[in-house]
Amino acid sequence: MQTDNQLIRRIKKKQDKKAADELIRRYYREIYAFTYRQTGERELALDLTQEIFITVLQGIYAFDEKKAGFRTWAYRVAANRITDYYRSKSYKKEKLQQPLQWETEEEKTVRDLAEHMVQKEEIRRIMDIVVSYEREWIRIFQKKCFEEKTFAQIAEEMDLAESTVKTRFYQMLKRIRQEVQR
Numbered sequence: 001m002q003t004d005n006q007l008i009r010r011i012k013k014k015q016d017k018k019a020a021d022e023l024i025r026r027y028y029r030e031i032y033a034f035t036y037r038q039t040g041e042r043e044l045a046l047d048l049t050q051e052i053f054i055t056v057l058q059g060i061y062a063f064d065e066k067k068a069g070f071r072t073w074a075y076r077v078a079a080n081r082i083t084d085y086y087r088s089k090s091y092k093k094e095k096l097q098q099p100l101q102w103e104t105e106e107e108k109t110v111r112d113l114a115e116h117m118v119q120k121e122e123i124r125r126i127m128d129i130v131v132s133y134e135r136e137w138i139r140i141f142q143k144k145c146f147e148e149k150t151f152a153q154i155a156e157e158m159d160l161a162e163s164t165v166k167t168r169f170y171q172m173l174k175r176i177r178q179e180v181q182r
Helices: 004-014 015-038 044-058 070-087 091-095 111-129 135-145 149-157 164-181
Strands: none
Touching: 004 015, 004 070, 015 044, 015 149, 044 070, 070 111, 070 135, 111 164, 135 149, 135 164, 149 164
């Protein structure tokens, strides 16, 4: 089995479709799961995941294996795409115009459906607050909450002091709590 870097070299040198397919296959489920955890919507996560891999393949020539591993780079592309989505006019317009859609299943009660909708709305409200921060702060939040990384891992990946990572994360949490309680 070839390494990620070997596949990337094949893509760069020969525009090898099989190498690109293999690279996508290796990471598709992981990136989809990451995207789904941040959006809470299956269809949206599928669409964004597709866009993420299109961006990855279009930008593969700019990938530098000396700066980061492919997995780290792919997550960065994913995090940036998700952030861009939540900042987009289409998201804000959709959020304002979208009627409530209830998934009806016989075994679900009305209370369960209402709780589900409240949770989705809370996720959207939180993400609206998060995307108001600079990209670096957003990446800290995403890595801690969605990738479940430790502060030490985040600090190392982002080349920041661990205390800086902690401070920014907890400041964001404080602001999110204040906004949500309003």
